[in-house]
Amino acid sequence: MKKTTIHDIARELNVTFSTVARALNDHPAISVATKAAVLETAKRLNYQQNKLASSLRSGRTNVIGIIVPSLDTSFFSSVVHGIEKVMNENGYSVLLYQTGESLTREQKGIETFLQSRVDGVLSSVSSETDGHEMYAQLRKRQVPLLFFDRAIQELPVPSVTINDYQGGFSATEHLIGQGFRRIAHITSDQNLTIFNERLRGYREALLKHGLPFQEDLVFRGRVSLELGKTSVQQLLAQGHSFDAVFAAEDYTAMGALQQLLENGIRVPKEVGVVGFANEAFGAFVTPSLSTVDQQTVKMGEETARLFLKLFGSKDYYGTNPEHIVLDPILIPRNSSQPVS
Amino acid sequence: MKKTTIHDIARELNVTFSTVARALNDHPAISVATKAAVLETAKRLNYQQNKLASSLRSGRTNVIGIIVPSLDTSFFSSVVHGIEKVMNENGYSVLLYQTGESLTREQKGIETFLQSRVDGVLSSVSSETDGHEMYAQLRKRQVPLLFFDRAIQELPVPSVTINDYQGGFSATEHLIGQGFRRIAHITSDQNLTIFNERLRGYREALLKHGLPFQEDLVFRGRVSLELGKTSVQQLLAQGHSFDAVFAAEDYTAMGALQQLLENGIRVPKEVGVVGFANEAFGAFVTPSLSTVDQQTVKMGEETARLFLKLFGSKDYYGTNPEHIVLDPILIPRNSSQPVS
Numbered sequence: 001m002k003k004t005t006i007h008d009i010a011r012e013l014n015v016t017f018s019t020v021a022r023a024l025n026d027h028p029a030i031s032v033a034t035k036a037a038v039l040e041t042a043k044r045l046n047y048q049q050n051k052l053a054s055s056l057r058s059g060r061t062n063v064i065g066i067i068v069p070s071l072d073t074s075f076f077s078s079v080v081h082g083i084e085k086v087m088n089e090n091g092y093s094v095l096l097y098q099t100g101e102s103l104t105r106e107q108k109g110i111e112t113f114l115q116s117r118v119d120g121v122l123s124s125v126s127s128e129t130d131g132h133e134m135y136a137q138l139r140k141r142q143v144p145l146l147f148f149d150r151a152i153q154e155l156p157v158p159s160v161t162i163n164d165y166q167g168g169f170s171a172t173e174h175l176i177g178q179g180f181r182r183i184a185h186i187t188s189d190q191n192l193t194i195f196n197e198r199l200r201g202y203r204e205a206l207l208k209h210g211l212p213f214q215e216d217l218v219f220r221g222r223v224s225l226e227l228g229k230t231s232v233q234q235l236l237a238q239g240h241s242f243d244a245v246f247a248a249e250d251y252t253a254m255g256a257l258q259q260l261l262e263n264g265i266r267v268p269k270e271v272g273v274v275g276f277a278n279e280a281f282g283a284f285v286t287p288s289l290s291t292v293d294q295q296t297v298k299m300g301e302e303t304a305r306l307f308l309k310l311f312g313s314k315d316y317y318g319t320n321p322e323h324i325v326l327d328p329i330l331i332p333r334n335s336s337q338p339v340s
Numbered sequence: 341m342k343k344t345t346i347h348d349i350a351r352e353l354n355v356t357f358s359t360v361a362r363a364l365n366d367h368p369a370i371s372v373a374t375k376a377a378v379l380e381t382a383k384r385l386n387y388q389q390n391k392l393a394s395s396l397r398s399g400r401t402n403v404i405g406i407i408v409p410s411l412d413t414s415f416f417s418s419v420v421h422g423i424e425k426v427m428n429e430n431g432y433s434v435l436l437y438q439t440g441e442s443l444t445r446e447q448k449g450i451e452t453f454l455q456s457r458v459d460g461v462l463s464s465v466s467s468e469t470d471g472h473e474m475y476a477q478l479r480k481r482q483v484p485l486l487f488f489d490r491a492i493q494e495l496p497v498p499s500v501t502i503n504d505y506q507g508g509f510s511a512t513e514h515l516i517g518q519g520f521r522r523i524a525h526i527t528s529d530q531n532l533t534i535f536n537e538r539l540r541g542y543r544e545a546l547l548k549h550g551l552p553f554q555e556d557l558v559f560r561g562r563v564s565l566e567l568g569k570t571s572v573q574q575l576l577a578q579g580h581s582f583d584a585v586f587a588a589e590d591y592t593a594m595g596a597l598q599q600l601l602e603n604g605i606r607v608p609k610e611v612g613v614v615g616f617a618n619e620a621f622g623a624f625v626t627p628s629l630s631t632v633d634q635q636t637v638k639m640g641e642e643t644a645r646l647f648l649k650l651f652g653s654k655d656y657y658g659t660n661p662e663h664i665v666l667d668p669i670l671i672p673r674n675s676s677q678p679v680s
Contacts, residue, residue, distance in 0.1 A: 032459075033482040063455070070417075072414075072417045072421075077411050077417070093449065095437060095452065096438070097435060111433075112435065114369075115401065116456035116457070117372075117456070141373065143371055281624050
C-alpha cells in the first residue's frame with residue numbers, strides 16, 4: 001500500500017499542501033475546524049508523520065503567564081502594566097489569570113498555563129495558598145517561575161517584593177510624628193507575609209517611640225471597605241481610646257474613614273487615618289487619604305527584567321535565587337495631617 | 341533496524357514509560373525540560389509516532405481567551421469577573437489579554453490565544469481597531485468569537501452590549517429634570533460605537549425637551565481625568581454659558597468635577613455633573629458622583645452564557661448571530677441633584 005502523503009490529504013480535502021502542512025504543525029494561522037478536518041482525514045488515510053509535530057518541540061512560545069489574586073485593585077493592575085510594558089518591548093505576549101484568592105483556581109491557572117505552553121510563570125500567590133506543594137512541583141520540574149509581591153519565602157525561587165515592614169513602620173511613625181499616640185491597626189486575618197510584615201513595622205515603630213503595643217487595638221478580617229467600617233464600629237462600641245487608624249490596605253482605610261465621618265468624628269483633627277497601597281481613589285476623597293505607595297510600575301518592570309535576565313541565561317535556577325526588595329514610599333495627604 | 345519504541349526512549353533517559361508517553365502527548369504534567377529531553381532523544385533514535393500527537397487533536401481545551409482594552413477600570417474588571425464566574429462553574433479556565441487600546445497588541449493577543457489553543461475568544465475591541473480584518477478572518481475560519489460591550493456591528497458575530505444610546509439619554513434627561521438647561525458633553529475623540537451612541541442619546545434628550553444641541557458644548561479627547569479638567573478649563577476660558585456637564589466616562593467626569601471645585605464653582609448647586617460607568621470611586625468622592633451603571637457583572641454572565649450556549653450547539657455560527665442588549669441604570673447621586 002502506497003504511503004499516504006500530505007498531498008493525499010490536501011487532495012481529499014480540496015485545500016492546499018501548505019494548509020495541511022501547517023495544520024499538522026498546529027500553526028496558529030489555521031483554524032481549529034480545519035485542523036480537525038485535516039486530523040480526521042490523516043487518521044482515516046493512515047498518514048504517518050515523518051517528523052514529530054512541531055508542537056512537541058521544546059522551542060519557546062514567547063508567551064508568559066501571570067497569576068494574580070485579582071486585577072480589581074490599582075495595585076495589581078498597575079504592577080501587571082509594568083510587566084507587560086517590558087515584556088512587550090522584548091517581544092513577549094502576556095496572558096493573565098485571576099485566582100480570586102482561591103487555591104483551587106490558582107492550581108487550575110497553573111495547569112492552564114502549562115497546557116498553553118507558556119515560557120514561564122510570574123505569580124503573586126493567593127491568600128489561600130498554604131501547602132506550597134504546587135509551586136514546589138513547578139520549581140522541581142524546572143519550569144521558570146518568579147514571585148512578585150506575594151512570595152513563598154521557603155522556596156528557592158527568585159522574587160520581587162517590597163519591604164512591607166518598612167511600609168508599616170513609616171506609616172506608623174508618620175502618625176506619631178503628627179502627634180497621634182493611640183494608633184489602632186486594621187489588618188488581614190489571613191496568613192500572608194505582606195500583612196504580617198506591615199503589622200511588625202507598626203509594632204516596632206510604636207516601641208521605638210516608647211508607645212505600648214496593644215493587642216486590643218489590632219483588628220483582623222478580610223481586608224475591605226466593610227472591615228474598615230466594622231472595625232471602627234467595634235473601636236467605638238468597646239469604648240477604646242484611640243486617635244488614629246493605620247489600615248494595612250486602602251479600601252479598609254476608606255471604610256474606617258467613612259465610618260468615622262458618619263459618627264461625626266473629624267478626620268484628621270480628631271482621628272488620623274493612613275492606608276496602604278495608594279489606590280487611585282485616595283487622591284479624590286475628602287479628606288484625601290494618606291497612604292503608602294508600593295512603586296507598582298517599577299515592581300512590574302523589575303519583575304519582567306529579572307525574569308528575562310534569568311530566562312536568557314543557560315540555567316534559570318542555576319545560581320542562588322535573586323530577591324529584589326523595593327522600598328515603599330509614604331504619601332502623606334490630608335487624612336493624617338491635622339496641621340499642614 | 342529495529343523500530344524505536346517509547347520503551348527505548350524511557351530506558352535511554354532513565355524515566356518511566358508513562359513519562360515519555362505523556363511528554364510525547366504534550367501532557368501538561370510534564371515539564372518543558374523533560375519534554376525537550378524526550379523530544380531530543382526521540383529524534384536521535386529516529387522514533388516515529390504511530391498516532392498523531394494529541395496536541396493536534398481537535399478536542400477542546402476548556403480554555404477561553406478574553407481580549408480587553410485594560411482591566412484598570414472597574415467596568416472591565418467587573419465584566420470579566422462575571423464571565424469568570426460562569427465559565428469556572430462550567431469547568432472552563434479563563435485567560436486574559438490586555439490590548440492597551442493598541443491594534444498591534446490586539447492582533448498579538450489573538451495570535452497568542454490561537455497558539456494557546458483556546459476554545460474561543462471573547463473580545464471587547466480596542467479603540468484603535470479600524471479595519472476589522474482580523475476579526476473577519478477569525479469569523480471566516482470558524483473560530484468561536486463573541487463581542488462584549490465593544491462590538492464590530494458589521495460582522496455577523498454574536499454580542500452582548502448595553503444600550504449606550506439609552507444611557508446617554510437617561511443621564512441627560514435626568515440633568516434636565518433637575519433644572520439644568522445648558523449641558524456640556526465630554527466624550528471620546530475615537531470612533532467607538534459606545535461613545536457615538538451616548539452622544540446620540542445626549543442630543544436626542546436635548547431635542548425631546550426643546551433644548552438646542554450646540555456643537556461648541558461638546559468636547560472630545562482621550563477620556564481621562566485630564567480630559568475632564570481641560571474641557572472645563574476651555575468651557576470657562578471660552579466664556580461659555582453652561583450649568584451642567586455630562587461626561588461619557590467617570591474618570592472624565594471626576595476631572596470635570598475637580599476642576600469646577602478648584603475654580604470655586606459649587607457642584608451641584610451651580611453646575612451639575614453626571615458620569616458614565618459607575619466606577620468604584622464615584623460613591624466615595626464629595627460630592628458623590630452621579631453616573632450610569634452598565635450592569636457589568638450581568639453583562640459578564642450573559643456573555644459567558646451566550647458563548648456556552650452557542651459553543652454547545654452543533655454549529656457555533658449556524659444561525660443568525662444573537663445580540664443581547666442590556667439596559668443601563670441611572671445612579672443619581674449628589675453631584676447632579678441641587679435639591680435632594
